[in-house]
């Protein structure tokens with residue numbers, strides 16, 4: 458039999474859709490069953506044509522049916538689901554950035570299932586402002602005259618530039634033309650806003666005179682951007698906010714700052730390098746400051762703009778504002794988060810992101826010990842577990858050089874497979890594909906389970922997932 462005959466035989470052996478449909482559960486919508494069936498059978502057809510399937514046994518009725526049943530089961534479950542972040546990256550953008558505290562859930566639930574005064578002024582019985590719910594507290598916490606919140610910080614930057622600088626120039630240091638992951642680049646956002654980027658200085662050094670020389674009648678703004686996810690070290694110079702503000706004042710130009718992560722508490726007492734807080738940036742003279750709600754602030758996804766009332770008012774009236782507006786559930790979560798900041802010491806204890814960031818090394822050691830115990834009590838075959846010092850990261854493109862000293866549990870294959878990379882990556886994959894998925898990192902050929910980012914009720918679950926993963930990775 459030649460190759461094309463074999464292929465034709467294989468294609469003819471693909472189970473028929475009708476027969477499979479008869480075997481699938483009645484309570485699943487017919488359209489979904491049909492969709493999944495077609496997708497799987499198409500996939501099999503392609504695999505045959507490209508030579509990836511060459512045995513009739515691998516497309517037996519039973520095997521194909523099982524595969525379709527599995528896909529159906531997956532399709533019936535929610536796609537967005539919880540997982541365990543054991544990476545030690547606290548503000549992990551791919552894993553949802555910040556966790557909200559349980560204490561906010563009641564407020565969010567009430568906003569969801571009830572009508573509310575979202576845009577209704579109860580004192581006067583007329584239309585109110587969506588921002589009123591957080592504007593006062595933002596001003597109270599930051600010392601700003603006015604505030605506005607939008608969908609995220611990317612939107613905040615876009616709308617600040619579009620409102621204040623469309624068709625005119627914005628002067629930014631070359632050392633601050635940052636790209637955040639996911640295609641946010643200052644030069645590109647600037648272009649989309651209609652503002653014209655005027656780069657000044659060199660990558661590593663920008664002087665006040667560089668800004669001053671670039672000022673012309675087309676200049677609309679002076680702008681500072683937080684470097685966020687990178688650092689320039691060595692022979693460097695940047696212009697401070699007070700100096701830039703003085704220059705702005707001399708030429709009648711507003712100064713704005715994209716703070717990126719933005720932070721309301723000084724974390725130096727917890728071993729962090731100094732980062733200007735939002736309050737400090739405003740006090741140093743920034744006319745507008747924007748920052749994210751879900752980075753180190755530890756709230757929901759949002760973009761927060763605080764500063765001078767006359768600029769905030771103009772942004773509020775910009776029609777783009779409607780396109781980037783914040784929704785009511787987010788607003789409830791943001792208001793709840795901000796209220797916790799009224800007492801900074803509460804913020805560290807009650808906002809999960811801050812609690813994880815500020816967790817002392819000693820506590821990580823105790824947690825790692827607890828996890829190790831949970832793992833050992835299961836006597837999982839094929840692996841060895843131990844504790845080991847590691848470095849966790851802030852993540853979210855914030856403080857890239859900040860090292861958070863932690864203790865982790867390390868997992869290695871046993872039975873003479875120590876350092877066996879294929880065994881290690883099989884285990885990592887099995888953990889990732891488990892239920893719930895456990896996301897770990899691999900460092901120097903060890904699996905690292907970083908306890909800084911796991912929740913208090915996840916120790917036993919991780920041990921159980923590890924046991925299942927060891928089996929499905931074939932280590933036992």
Ligand SMILES: *Cc1c(COP(=O)(O)O)cnc(C)c1O
Pocket residue numbers: 609610611612614635637641682683684685686715716717718748749750751759760853854
């Ligand atoms: C993260 C970041 C942004 C984007 O913020 P999002 O809230 O993710 O939209 C913008 N600018 C800087 C400097 C950042 O660090």
